Amino acid sequence: MRRSLTALLAAACLAVTSLGTAALAQDKYPSKPVKIIVPYAPGGATDIVARLVGEHMRQDLGQSFVVENKPGAFGIIAIEEMARAKPDGYTVMIGNVSTNAITPVLFPQKFKIAYDKDVVPVTRLVDIPEFMVATTKDFPPKTVKELIDHAKKNPGKVRYGSVGVGSYPHYDAALFAKRAGDLDMVAIHNKAGASGVINDLVSGDSQFAFLNVASTAAMIKAGNLRPLALVNHARLPDYPDVATMQELGYPGVGTIAWQGLFAPAGTPPEVLQILFDAAGKAMQAPAVQEAFKKQNFNIVPSKSLAEAKTWLADEMATWKKITSEVKIELSE
Numbered sequence: 001m002r003r004s005l006t007a008l009l010a011a012a013c014l015a016v017t018s019l020g021t022a023a024l025a026q027d028k029y030p031s032k033p034v035k036i037i038v039p040y041a042p043g044g045a046t047d048i049v050a051r052l053v054g055e056h057m058r059q060d061l062g063q064s065f066v067v068e069n070k071p072g073a074f075g076i077i078a079i080e081e082m083a084r085a086k087p088d089g090y091t092v093m094i095g096n097v098s099t100n101a102i103t104p105v106l107f108p109q110k111f112k113i114a115y116d117k118d119v120v121p122v123t124r125l126v127d128i129p130e131f132m133v134a135t136t137k138d139f140p141p142k143t144v145k146e147l148i149d150h151a152k153k154n155p156g157k158v159r160y161g162s163v164g165v166g167s168y169p170h171y172d173a174a175l176f177a178k179r180a181g182d183l184d185m186v187a188i189h190n191k192a193g194a195s196g197v198i199n200d201l202v203s204g205d206s207q208f209a210f211l212n213v214a215s216t217a218a219m220i221k222a223g224n225l226r227p228l229a230l231v232n233h234a235r236l237p238d239y240p241d242v243a244t245m246q247e248l249g250y251p252g253v254g255t256i257a258w259q260g261l262f263a264p265a266g267t268p269p270e271v272l273q274i275l276f277d278a279a280g281k282a283m284q285a286p287a288v289q290e291a292f293k294k295q296n297f298n299i300v301p302s303k304s305l306a307e308a309k310t311w312l313a314d315e316m317a318t319w320k321k322i323t324s325e326v327k328i329e330l331s332e
Contacts, residue, residue: 029089029271033064037093039078041071044193045214049125049259050094052291056282061274075099076110079262083118087266089275092122097257098168101315105323106166106330120265121308122275125283126297127258129213129232131242132176133225137204144228144248147208148180155184161197161206162189166330168255169197172210172231174326176253201225210254213239214295231256236296258300260312269305276305 034057038050047069054065070078078093079100085091104115113119134141141147151158160177162170170187177183188206190196194215200206202224210231219225230242231254245253261279263272282288283301292299302308 029274030061030063032090033066034089035085035091036065036067037078037082037091038067038069039071039075039093039095039099040069042069045128045212045257046094046096046259052288053094053125053261053279053282056285056288057275057278060278060281073110074103074107076103076107079103079115079119080111080113082262083113083115083264085264087264087268089263089267089271091264092275093262094125094259095262096259097255097315100260100262101312101319102166102168102171102323105316105319118265120263120267120272121302121312122261122263122272122305123279123302123308124258124260124300124311125279126292127256127300128295128297129230129236129256130172130210130254131213131216131220131227132208132210132229132231132245132254133201133216133220134208134228135201135204135206136224136226137202139204139207141208141228142226144250147228148183151177151183151185152181156186158183158185158208159188159206160185161200161209161211162187163193163197164189164191166328168257169210170328171322171326172254173208174328175322176210176250178326179250179253198225212257214297217296229254233298238296256298258315260308272305276302276308 036050036054038047040046047067050067054067057065070081075095075098079095082091082093132144134147141150160173162173164170173187177185188200190200194211197206197209197211198215198219201209202219208228216225220227227239227242229248230236230239230244232244235242235244245251261275263275280301283299289299302311
């Protein structure tokens with residue numbers, strides 16, 4: 001009888017242990033596909049970064065990272081869907097400076113969430129250098145100084161391109177105009193994005209603009225656009241003769257557009273750490289580094305989850321200063 005009772009107890013303990021082990025295995029993150037929300041249509045820089053990094057996170061963690069494109073409303077649609085998702089690490093977002101720093105500053109009233117409380121940055125991923133480029137069609141300035149002199153001699157006649165009212169290229173040009181002596185220049189907006197602004201420059205409808213290096217490289221090579229200055233941490237090896245804005249005396253003018261990984265607030269710290277580590281490994285993969293190098297993207301992952309929070313807070317503070325210095329009438 002005693003032997004039978006001992007055997008039953010041993011069997012029960014074994015069953016409990018097995019159930020506990022199974023539960024732990026089931027709970028190990030990630031145990032199912034992870035959704036990456038992207039606030040733009042397929043094909044743009046943010047989408048490319050999401051797919052490239054997501055594929056290498058899949059290889060590291062053994063689960064698919066599936067990109068879902070949710071464009072619209074300055075990124076608010078994507079941000080709110082991510083923020084309202086269950087905070088378990090299975091819904092994340094890759095956003096950028098426009099959606100995750102500028103939009104919350106410019107349009108806080110449009111959010112139905114509390115952005116500062118409901119969204120947490122996991123890590124910065126890359127940032128993207130930007131050129132101040134000028135058209136070569138009937139536009140004589142070949143340097144920033146010549147552009148300033150030309151604008152002073154022709155008030156209200158120099159036209160700069162942007163991808164829309166309140167976009168960072170709009171603020172970049174407007175801030176430049178203010179810092180260069182309150183230059184009187186005209187904004188030409190093209191909602192077709194960078195390609196639309198480039199078409200305006202090539203045709204001469206616009207005369208200069210701030211655009212990312214990757215989108216302008218082909219037209220610079222063809223001689224249709226002229227790089228006047230670079231917005232970056234340092235000069236680029238491919239363009240050694242193009243000085244940075246800080247070298248020219250305009251630090252803080254122009255945007256080095258970044259991409260970052262975000263999650264819903266309340267996501268367990270251990271899950272955030274797994275995502276942080278996997279994203280960091282992805283950024284070290286040779287294929288990822290080569291792909292970003294070809295586009296002149298800077299690989300700049302955060303050093304820790306805590307640093308990611310500080311970085312985002314600093315970015316938003318920067319944009320609060322810019323939007324208070326440069327007053328742009330925004331279309332709601």
